[in-house]
Amino acid sequence: MNSFTYFSPTKLVFGRDAVEQLNGLIDDKHKKILLHYGGGSIKRTGLYGRVIKILKDRKLEIFELSGVEPNPKLSLVRRGIELCIRNEISFILAVGGGSVIDSAKAIAIGALYDGDIWECFLDESKVKAALPVGVILTLPATGSEASASTVITNEEGMLKRSLDSDYIRPEFAILNPELTLTLPDKLTFAGITDIISHVLERYFTPTENVDLTDHLCEATLRSVMENAYKLIEDPNDYNARAEIMLSGTIAHCGILGLGRREDWASHRIGHEITALYGTTHGVTLSIVFPSWMKYVYKEKIDRFVRFAVKVFDVNAGGKKDEEIALEGIAKFEDFLKDIGMPVRLSEIGITTEHFELMAEKCTSGGSVGSFKELNKEDVINILELAL
Amino acid sequence: MNSFTYFSPTKLVFGRDAVEQLNGLIDDKHKKILLHYGGGSIKRTGLYGRVIKILKDRKLEIFELSGVEPNPKLSLVRRGIELCIRNEISFILAVGGGSVIDSAKAIAIGALYDGDIWECFLDESKVKAALPVGVILTLPATGSEASASTVITNEEGMLKRSLDSDYIRPEFAILNPELTLTLPDKLTFAGITDIISHVLERYFTPTENVDLTDHLCEATLRSVMENAYKLIEDPNDYNARAEIMLSGTIAHCGILGLGRREDWASHRIGHEITALYGTTHGVTLSIVFPSWMKYVYKEKIDRFVRFAVKVFDVNAGGKKDEEIALEGIAKFEDFLKDIGMPVRLSEIGITTEHFELMAEKCTSGGSVGSFKELNKEDVINILELAL
Numbered sequence: 001m002n003s004f005t006y007f008s009p010t011k012l013v014f015g016r017d018a019v020e021q022l023n024g025l026i027d028d029k030h031k032k033i034l035l036h037y038g039g040g041s042i043k044r045t046g047l048y049g050r051v052i053k054i055l056k057d058r059k060l061e062i063f064e065l066s067g068v069e070p071n072p073k074l075s076l077v078r079r080g081i082e083l084c085i086r087n088e089i090s091f092i093l094a095v096g097g098g099s100v101i102d103s104a105k106a107i108a109i110g111a112l113y114d115g116d117i118w119e120c121f122l123d124e125s126k127v128k129a130a131l132p133v134g135v136i137l138t139l140p141a142t143g144s145e146a147s148a149s150t151v152i153t154n155e156e157g158m159l160k161r162s163l164d165s166d167y168i169r170p171e172f173a174i175l176n177p178e179l180t181l182t183l184p185d186k187l188t189f190a191g192i193t194d195i196i197s198h199v200l201e202r203y204f205t206p207t208e209n210v211d212l213t214d215h216l217c218e219a220t221l222r223s224v225m226e227n228a229y230k231l232i233e234d235p236n237d238y239n240a241r242a243e244i245m246l247s248g249t250i251a252h253c254g255i256l257g258l259g260r261r262e263d264w265a266s267h268r269i270g271h272e273i274t275a276l277y278g279t280t281h282g283v284t285l286s287i288v289f290p291s292w293m294k295y296v297y298k299e300k301i302d303r304f305v306r307f308a309v310k311v312f313d314v315n316a317g318g319k320k321d322e323e324i325a326l327e328g329i330a331k332f333e334d335f336l337k338d339i340g341m342p343v344r345l346s347e348i349g350i351t352t353e354h355f356e357l358m359a360e361k362c363t364s365g366g367s368v369g370s371f372k373e374l375n376k377e378d379v380i381n382i383l384e385l386a387l
Numbered sequence: 388m389n390s391f392t393y394f395s396p397t398k399l400v401f402g403r404d405a406v407e408q409l410n411g412l413i414d415d416k417h418k419k420i421l422l423h424y425g426g427g428s429i430k431r432t433g434l435y436g437r438v439i440k441i442l443k444d445r446k447l448e449i450f451e452l453s454g455v456e457p458n459p460k461l462s463l464v465r466r467g468i469e470l471c472i473r474n475e476i477s478f479i480l481a482v483g484g485g486s487v488i489d490s491a492k493a494i495a496i497g498a499l500y501d502g503d504i505w506e507c508f509l510d511e512s513k514v515k516a517a518l519p520v521g522v523i524l525t526l527p528a529t530g531s532e533a534s535a536s537t538v539i540t541n542e543e544g545m546l547k548r549s550l551d552s553d554y555i556r557p558e559f560a561i562l563n564p565e566l567t568l569t570l571p572d573k574l575t576f577a578g579i580t581d582i583i584s585h586v587l588e589r590y591f592t593p594t595e596n597v598d599l600t601d602h603l604c605e606a607t608l609r610s611v612m613e614n615a616y617k618l619i620e621d622p623n624d625y626n627a628r629a630e631i632m633l634s635g636t637i638a639h640c641g642i643l644g645l646g647r648r649e650d651w652a653s654h655r656i657g658h659e660i661t662a663l664y665g666t667t668h669g670v671t672l673s674i675v676f677p678s679w680m681k682y683v684y685k686e687k688i689d690r691f692v693r694f695a696v697k698v699f700d701v702n703a704g705g706k707k708d709e710e711i712a713l714e715g716i717a718k719f720e721d722f723l724k725d726i727g728m729p730v731r732l733s734e735i736g737i738t739t740e741h742f743e744l745m746a747e748k749c750t751s752g753g754s755v756g757s758f759k760e761l762n763k764e765d766v767i768n769i770l771e772l773a774l
Contacts, residue, residue, distance in 0.1 A: 001629045003402025008395065013644065015390025097572060209626035211613060212634050215606035223599040239596035240388045247599050257644065258633060259401065 001210050008253050010146040011172040014246065018176040019047070022054045025134060030091040032061045034084055037095045038068045038103045042138065042175035044317055045182060051095055051136065063087055065107075068096065071281070072103035076116060081110035082132065089299045092133045094170075098142025099190075101135050105150035105168040108133050118154055122163045130167040136174040139183060140245040141191030141282065143198055143252020145173035153275060157314075159361070160271040173249065177241040185235065188244075189339040190282025193227045195248045196221060198283040201264050202257040204296075204303060204371045210260050217256050218226045218310045220247055227310075228339050265369025266292045269379055272348075272358040276331045277350060286341035287348070290333045291386035296372040297325045303371075304328055345386050388597050388646035395640050397533040398559040401633065404565040404580035406434070409441045412521060412559045417478040421471055423491045423746050424456045424482045430527065432569060438482055438523065450474055451496075451503075455483065458661055458668070459490035460540040464504060471518065479520045484578075485529025485538075485668075488522050492537035492555040495520050505541055508548045509730065512570045515552040523561040526570060527580030527632040528669065530585055530639020532560035540662060545659040546748070560636065566630040575631075576726040577616045577669025581633045583608060584672040588651050589644040589757045591683075591690060597647050604643050605697045607634055612698075613724050652756025653679045656766055659745040664737060673728035674735070678773035683759040684712045690758075691715055725727045742770045 022350050026033070033055065034357050042048040054124035055062050083089065084107060094104035108130040110117035120126045135145045144150065148169050151162040180188070203217040224247045250256070269292070270284030297304040301321045308314035308328025316324050336343050345351075359379035367373040374382070411421070420442065429435040442449050452559050454468050470476065471494060481491035495517040497504035507513045522532045532535065535556050538549040567575070590604040611634045617627035637643070656679070657671030684691040688708045695701035695715025703711050723730050732738075746766035754760040760767070 001401075001626065001634070003404060004399070006399040006401070012391070012645075014388075014395040017390060204646065210628070211730070212607065212637065214609040216603055216612045216637075219602035219606035220599065223602045226598060229662075241595070242646070243598045246388070249460075250599065250603075250642070255637070258399075259629070359645045 002261060004209055004259050005164050006258055007246055008146060008169060008255070010170045010253070011234070012146065012175060012249065012297055013172060016174040016176060018174045019050055019179075020054070020274075021137060021201070022051065022136070022174060025174070026058065026091060026093075030121060032063065032087055032089045033091040033093055034080065034104075034107070035062050035064045035088045035093050036068065036080065036099050036100055036107070037093065038097075039066065041155050042095055044086060045179070047095065047136070047138070047179060051093070055093075061144065064235060066105045068100045070099050070277070071153045071160065072099045072106075074152055076120060077103055077106040077146045077152060078109060081105035081117060084111035088327075089224045090131060093136070094133060095136045095138070097137070098144040100134070101137075101142070101144040101170070102131050102150040102152060104135075105130070105144070106152050106163070106338070107131075108168060109163075109165070109238050117127070121152060121154070121163050124163045124165055127165040127167055130165070131170045133222055134174075135170045137227070137245070138179045139187060139191055140180060140192040140248035143248050145170060146249050146253040147174070148254070151271070156165070156315065158275040160275040175245050175249065177238055177245045179244060180234055181238070185340065186280075186335055186370055188231060188235065189341055190280050190286075191248065192224060192244060192339060193282040193286045193336065193341050195224055195244070195251045197266060197289055198251040199224075199256055200289060202260055202262050203307070204263050205260040206300070206370050207260045213256055213258055213260055214306070220251055220256060221311050224251075228335075230340065238266050261370045263371045265371070265374050268362050268368045269382060275350075275361070276354055276358060279348060279350075283342060283348065285334045286343055287345055287386050288341055288382065290329060290336070291382050293329045293332070294385055295378070296384045297329065298322075299372045301325050303345030345383070352384070352387070355380050358383065389594055389648060390702065390759060391646050393532060393641055393645055394414055394553050395556060395642070397557045397640070399533065399562060399636065400425050400559060401562040403563060403565055403593060405561045406437055406566075407441070409438065409521075409523070410445060410714060412561070413445070413447070413478060413480075417447065417660070419450065419474055420480055421467065421476045421478045421491075421494070422449050422451045422477040422480050422482065423455065423467065423487055424453050426453065429482055431567070434482065434523070434525070434566060438480070450476055450598065452507040455487045455490045458540045459493075461484045461505060461539055463491055464493040464497060464539060464580060467491075468497035468504060469688075471498035477635075479518055479519060480523070482523045482525070484524070484526030485531040487728065488524075488529070488531040488557070489539060490522070491520050491522075492517070492531070493539050493550070494518075495555060495561055496550075501654065501742055508539060508541070508550050511550045511552055514550070514552040514554055516733050519558045520555065520558045521561075522557045524632070524671065525566050525567075525659045526574060526578055527567060527635035528581040530635050532557060532562070533636050533640040535641070538658070545662040547662040561644060562632050562636065564625055564632045567628050568623055570728065573667075575618060575669050576615070577673075579611060579631060579726060580669040580673045580728050582631070582638045583611055585638040586611075586643055587676060589647055589649050590656060590694070591650050592647040593687070593757050594647045600643055600645055600647055601674055601693070602718070606642060607638055608698050610634060611638075612722055615722075619726065629692060632725070648756045648757045650756050652758070652761050655743070656769060658738065659749045662748070663741055663745060664735075666737075670729060670735065671722045672683050674730055675725070675769065675774050677716060678769050680716045680719070682765070682769045683773055686759045687699070688712050693711050701740070732770070739771070739774070745770065747770070
């Protein structure tokens with residue numbers, strides 16, 4: 001196990017009555033808050049009205065910034081920062097999914113950063129403070145509600161970049177699984193793919209002797225997959241929604257990566273696909289991860305054998321390691337198909353046309369990944385396997 | 388899954404170089420600190436000298452209070468409180484195992500409580516603040532280094548009582564597995580029994596639909612047992628020590644109990660044995676837990692079947708539920724014997740003499756446990772099963 005420092009102070013408020021606890025979660029010292037959200041969905045579901053009522057009862061002065069899109073944009077972040085500075089806003093409430101939360105986190109940094117916010121994405125050591133952020137989560141996926149990270153897309157050059165800092169771990173996360181009952185299947189299962197991929201990015205590690213977190217990763221993967229199948233049967237299953245919602249938080253709050261070197265190559269490759277084609281994040285992972293696995297499994301085949309046996313109950317009896325490993329990868333791909341996710345670029349109309357460009361952008365800062373350190377050529381090979 | 392609120396802000400600093408990071412962990416605003424520890428073991432190992440050097444380099448004014456014994460006493464807590472108030476101490480550093488940490492937490496509350504500290508143990512809602520506490524852990528067991536609880540023994544009436552409050556979650560926990568390499572086997576394995584019991588108190592729940600935490604509990608149990616066997620083979624195995632140390636924190640930081648009603652009857656019964664006989668906490672659990680299991684398994688046999696199959700790989704084929712459940716319990720008892728723990732009261736010389744008194748004290752505030760709510764008669768029956 002590697003040395004580590006871990007800090008996860010986000011207060012999780014979970015259950016059917018979680019939104020109603022918002023009142024007690026925002027410190028009295030805050031007088032002006034930014035309410036940050038996406039489009040009309042929180043208005044259609046009535047969540048917007050409930051939140052506004054609670055905030056108004058508190059006599060908080062509310063500034064609104066809506067319009068966050070999937071893969072949140074730097075331009076909107078800049079508008080949010082300006083709004084916060086001009087109005088001396090001291091708290092940001094993000095109501096939505098990972099894009100809204102990530103946008104809020106970037107605004108939170110920018111409001112206290114003396115310079116342009118993109119500088120922090122290029123060098124995260126520049127982050128020395130951030131406004132407090134609270135979250136009401138509507139889509140379990142990114143785990144941003146309790147994570148230290150934000151991912152923003154800079155429209156100039158279509159650069160999708162992440163930033164990690166403990167300063168942006170949210171102060172609280174309100175998690176009401178009921179809010180997810182009305183999600184379209186596409187979002188539900190893209191979210192589940194994202195959750196699973198957050199575990200996999202930690203599970204496939206070059207670090208040896210990480211038994212506890214190995215077991216915890218496998219536990220989380222099994223639970224998420226079991227409940228994904230329950231949601232195929234019945235999207236209105238509150239209990240399954242609850243499991244998925246909690247899993248999304250656990251998968252990315254950092255617990256599962258304690259003492260492990262993490263990988264993140266599949267995310268990095270996926271980001272390039274999104275930056276160029278606007279593809280949903282979960283879809284890129286569903287396509288990239290199986291191909292990444294097929295490309296790297298020989299690096300440390302034991303890990304893939306374990307994955308097959310412990311996560312997919314592959315019967316190892318009398319089989320060679322390679323056979324077991326490949327059976328595990330095939331079962332993972334089957335699962336993705338079962339939940340309706342595409343697993344090939346061709347399914348979403350992407351050709352080899354920009355492989356070179358994507359691989360170039362992906363590796364412009366050096367190799368990516370740790371399970372196997374990938375160079376530009378490797379990234380192209382993985383994209384080709386995903387065709 | 389039940390609704391819940393969860394908050395665990397303790398910064399974990401883990402690894403061989405963790406102690407040396409102490410300097411950066413105590414906020415500059417603190418000028419006077421209480422160094423709280425047990426007997427001479429931290430002096431023998433040199434840890435005391437390392438800590439003093441770091442604190443002196445920081446020019447902190449150090450007040451020392453040593454003498455914490457296993458099952459920390461209220462009288463010492465009161466001395467610590469007086470010391471803190473008289474000297475305007477603003478930070479407590481606990482160096483040791485769970486007893487030292489629990490004592491430090493009680494002092495931290497008492498220093499800011501207007502009244503006698505024992506009142507807080509009788510009514511934990513009276514806790515409204517606490518001094519910050521930092522921890523350097525030397526014995527993985529109680530999980531107190533990141534938990535919200537403290538257990539103190541009031542010598543008047545030999546009452547051993549616990550108190551839960553988020554105010555006493557430590558600010559940081561320094562976890563260096565090397566510090567545990569020299570532990571005597573008795574402490575190592577009593578600690579491991581405590582860690583396992585913290586998982587079991589959460590695993591055996593009346594709450595339905597808690598898939599993720601079920602899986603996470605099973606994962607932790609398996610990992611702890613695997614590494615316990617490694618430490619029987621080689622007590623100097625750093626990697627196994629590291630797994631056990633991290634498991635101790637995870638087992639009791641609250642993650643494994645999210646959304647579950649917990650039980651804690653075995654701990655409550657164990658506390659009465661300790662209060663009367665001074666028995667090591669882990670030893671009481673090793674004796675009580677298997678008997679508790681044998682007494683309650685019929686309440687919800689599915690849970691014990693799952694325990695047998697998922698934790699102990701009991702082959703369920705063609706067997707009745709009861710048979711599977713009992714096989715799981717037997718395997719758990721075997722494990723405890725394998726690591727050298729007693730599993731019967733007779734092994735430690737305890738007879739039926741005070742069963743009545745222990746059961747009376749244990750249930751004086753009403754029934755205990757949630758998997759099965761136990762009254763006085765039930766507690767006596769469990770103690771008799773443990774003879």
